[in-house]
Amino acid sequence: MQKTFKNEKILFAEPLFQCDGLAGFTRSELYENAIHRTLRINQLKKEHNWTQEDFDIAIRCLNYEVGFVIHLSMFIPAIERLATDDQKAKWLPLAESYRILGTYAQTELGHGTNLMALETTATFDPRTDEFVLRTPQLSSMKWWPGSLGKTATHAIVLAQLIIGNKNYGMNPFMVQLRSLEDHMPLPGIIVGDIGAKLGANSNDNGFLILNDVRIPRENMLARNSKVTKDGRYIQTSTNKANYATMVLVRLSIIRWAEDTIKNGSLIAIRYSAVRRQSSLQAGGPEMQVLDYQTQQYKIFPSLAASYALFFTYEAMMKEYEIAYAQIMRGNNQLLGQIHGQLSGLKAFASDLVTYELEMCRRSCGGHGYLKASVVGETLLHTLPLVTVEGDNTVMYLQCARYLLKQIAKALAGQDVDEPTSYLKKDILSYTCPVQKGEHCTNPNYLLKIYTQRAHSAIASVARQLQFDLESGKDQSSAFNNNLVSLVQAAKAHCQLCLMKNFVESVSALERTCSENLASVLRQLCLYFGLHGIVTASGEFLESEAIGLQQLEWIKAEELKSLAAIRPNAVALVDAFDLHDQTVMSALGRYDGNAYQHLFEAAKREPMNQTQVPPAYYKYLRDLIKGQPLAKL
Numbered sequence: 001m002q003k004t005f006k007n008e009k010i011l012f013a014e015p016l017f018q019c020d021g022l023a024g025f026t027r028s029e030l031y032e033n034a035i036h037r038t039l040r041i042n043q044l045k046k047e048h049n050w051t052q053e054d055f056d057i058a059i060r061c062l063n064y065e066v067g068f069v070i071h072l073s074m075f076i077p078a079i080e081r082l083a084t085d086d087q088k089a090k091w092l093p094l095a096e097s098y099r100i101l102g103t104y105a106q107t108e109l110g111h112g113t114n115l116m117a118l119e120t121t122a123t124f125d126p127r128t129d130e131f132v133l134r135t136p137q138l139s140s141m142k143w144w145p146g147s148l149g150k151t152a153t154h155a156i157v158l159a160q161l162i163i164g165n166k167n168y169g170m171n172p173f174m175v176q177l178r179s180l181e182d183h184m185p186l187p188g189i190i191v192g193d194i195g196a197k198l199g200a201n202s203n204d205n206g207f208l209i210l211n212d213v214r215i216p217r218e219n220m221l222a223r224n225s226k227v228t229k230d231g232r233y234i235q236t237s238t239n240k241a242n243y244a245t246m247v248l249v250r251l252s253i254i255r256w257a258e259d260t261i262k263n264g265s266l267i268a269i270r271y272s273a274v275r276r277q278s279s280l281q282a283g284g285p286e287m288q289v290l291d292y293q294t295q296q297y298k299i300f301p302s303l304a305a306s307y308a309l310f311f312t313y314e315a316m317m318k319e320y321e322i323a324y325a326q327i328m329r330g331n332n333q334l335l336g337q338i339h340g341q342l343s344g345l346k347a348f349a350s351d352l353v354t355y356e357l358e359m360c361r362r363s364c365g366g367h368g369y370l371k372a373s374v375v376g377e378t379l380l381h382t383l384p385l386v387t388v389e390g391d392n393t394v395m396y397l398q399c400a401r402y403l404l405k406q407i408a409k410a411l412a413g414q415d416v417d418e419p420t421s422y423l424k425k426d427i428l429s430y431t432c433p434v435q436k437g438e439h440c441t442n443p444n445y446l447l448k449i450y451t452q453r454a455h456s457a458i459a460s461v462a463r464q465l466q467f468d469l470e471s472g473k474d475q476s477s478a479f480n481n482n483l484v485s486l487v488q489a490a491k492a493h494c495q496l497c498l499m500k501n502f503v504e505s506v507s508a509l510e511r512t513c514s515e516n517l518a519s520v521l522r523q524l525c526l527y528f529g530l531h532g533i534v535t536a537s538g539e540f541l542e543s544e545a546i547g548l549q550q551l552e553w554i555k556a557e558e559l560k561s562l563a564a565i566r567p568n569a570v571a572l573v574d575a576f577d578l579h580d581q582t583v584m585s586a587l588g589r590y591d592g593n594a595y596q597h598l599f600e601a602a603k604r605e606p607m608n609q610t611q612v613p614p615a616y617y618k619y620l621r622d623l624i625k626g627q628p629l630a631k632l
């Protein structure tokens with residue numbers, strides 16, 4: 001799955017990267033540890049001539065529990081995408097050498113989704129050839145940007161550009177926040193951490209108030225638009241190009257989701273293989289809980305999702321690289337496609353993973369509630385992915401907006417993008433591919449069912465929108481009247497994408513891998529397809545892609561698939577080739593000694609470092625001895 005990290009031994013030989021000790025760290029300790037880790041990985045990269053890919057894999061091996069995440073995943077990519085060549089020549093070397101530490105400051109206390117309504121302003125002052133940055137009111141302050149609280153010396157601030165009395169919309173500005181001498185905030189800058197979060201507390205997400213902060217005109221990142229000395233606004237590319245960084249991060253989130261669900265399914269399956277509980281025959285030996293059909297039903301979806309997301313990330317990375325290369329040459333033809341695809345898939349991947357991670361946690365019984373099982377921690381660390389880089393509902397709607405455009409083109413006989421080519425088909429020409437039970441054992445037949453369901457969902461909401469408009473609703477009311485169906489259509493398209501990538505990737509692998517491996521992957525792909533239909537059976541029936549008879553066959557085949565996957569389940573998670581220190585879980589260690597590792601973790605619990613707790617002397621002793629308690 002993930003390229004085996006040849007440098008794993010080097011990384012995990014150092015106590016800094018051994019994860020057992022993180023439990024019990026305070027926020028400040030987590031924060032410092034994360035910074036220390038990234039800088040040490042950087043040193044290892046130099047000492048061992050690692051590539052950038054090695055560096056990235058090292059961070060993934062640590063489950064992104066590192067510092068400078070936004071500096072690396074947004075600040076630097078934003079300079080690469082939004083700056084002119086001269087600006088890149090100035091800022092990139094400083095950022096890449098950590099001489100400046102950055103954040104991407106777009107979201108405000110009052111707005112995160114609605115970028116058009118961002119309140120921070122950058123007003124051009126032709127007298128001094130500067131921009132004056134201001135967060136005019138409480139709701140305007142930047143709020144959430146990672147590393148903003150205590151670390152960033154610079155921010156790419158997204159602000160409304162004002163020239164004279166005209167607003168030219170959101171543009172990016174490089175703003176120094178702190179002195180490079182003593183790290184103190186510069187004049188006009190009020191900055192700090194926004195406080196503890198549910199998870200990811202090593203990250204200092206911060207707030208930023210800008211009180212008439214002046215920056216030189218050349219600090220506006222001007223690849224896509226610039227302001228001349230005499231105050232003229234010149235747009236050299238679509239202003240959507242200023243959104244480019246977000247598209248990249250949405251792609252990264254799909255891989256983040258893949259990484260976390262691999263961890264979750266590995267822990268759940270390895271633990272379910274060693275956990276014995278109850279027996280089916282009275283007086284018989286206790287069963288591995290992995291042999292219960294219900295346990296398989298709970299955790300095999302996360303196993304299938306791990307592989308589905310791996311194949312989808314690989315496919316989308318290729319699609320993104322093609323689009324990005326064209327966009328950087330000024331050809332925005334694929335911008336709408338890559339935005340529509342990645343908006344939807346980021347939302348679908350993070351929704352899928354947060355749901356399946358909780359199922360993995362529940363499948364571990366009581367021990368799933370211990371931090372030492374790590375599944376719960378992983379879930380808390382993953383929960384933000386349904387919100388960051390675009391709230392999932394909003395992202396689905398962006399995807400749906402793209403799909404509506406595509407189906408309109410298809411119905412007008414125009415060309416459509418490859419990912420929506422199925423919309424060219426006549427919606428009435430579909431026939432159910434599953435005419436007998438054995439058809440349900442062929443992923444290609446299932447793919448046709450997914451295709452019809454997606455096409456039907458998109459066509460149906462497009463018709464309803466048209467009907468609402470023709471019956472006199474205005475555009476926004478018609479849209480708001482159909483948001484739920486639009487989200488449903490986007491999800492249907494995304495689930496088709498995952499199934500298509502899974503089927504195509506397995507058929508490509510079949511040409512080179514052993515038949516044994518091919519049959520295991522085919523089985524998992526089939527299960528992924530069957531399970532997806534069963535869990536959304538209402539939509540598939542509504543689309544007439546299947547009838548009740550087909551659903552009955554599919555449900556039966558899904559349960560058969562569970563038994564077929566069972567013999568290979570542990571091997572399929574071992575194939576992730578994840579180091580114990582990456583998984584970190586006492587329940588998911590390669591050696592299977594879950595109880596021993598749980599007990600070792602309990603012994604490391606700080607409260608166990610003394611036999612008698614301080615509370616005994618304060619409260620319990622007198623209580624136990626029947627002596628009256630002093631006034632508390």
Ligand SMILES: CC/C=C\C/C=C\C/C=C\C/C=C\C/C=C\CCCC(=O)SCCNC(=O)CCNC(=O)[C@H](O)C(C)(C)COP(=O)(O)OP(=O)(O)OC[C@H]1O[C@@H](n2cnc3c(N)ncnc32)[C@H](O)[C@@H]1OP(=O)(O)O
Nearest residue numbers: 069072073112113114115116240243246252339388389390
């Ligand atoms: C090297 C790395 C190593 C180590 C790092 C370690 C780990 C990193 C790994 C992964 C990193 C992952 C995560 C990091 C963690 C957290 C990061 C979180 C950071 C953030 O959250 S940053 C803030 C994110 N904010 C948003 O996403 C805002 C969401 N809102 C919007 O995007 C927009 O408001 C909107 C799309 C909802 C609406 O846009 P709009 O107001 O312009 O209006 P329209 O809907 O009409 O759109 C107009 C037009 O523009 C097109 N469009 C919109 N967005 C885009 C886009 N992104 N790209 C291209 N085109 C876009 C839209 O389609 C319309 O076009 P049309 O032709 O007119 O239809």
Ligand SMILES: Cc1cc2nc3c(=O)[nH]c(=O)nc-3n(C[C@H](O)[C@H](O)[C@H](O)COP(=O)(O)OP(=O)(O)OC[C@H]3O[C@@H](n4cnc5c(N)ncnc54)[C@H](O)[C@@H]3O)c2cc1C
Nearest residue numbers: 104105106107111112113144145146384387389390391393
């Ligand atoms: C851990 C974390 C890290 C972050 N890091 C950064 C960062 O580094 N830089 C940065 O700039 N930002 C960052 N953010 C902010 C993040 O990008 C925003 O929170 C995100 O874009 C969602 O916007 P919001 O918070 O305004 O939610 P809102 O949009 O207010 O969402 C609230 C509800 O309103 C709904 N809603 C909103 N608009 C619509 C609509 N048009 N149609 C239908 N429903 C709608 C949403 O679906 C949601 O249910 C971070 C956030 C988190 C949690």
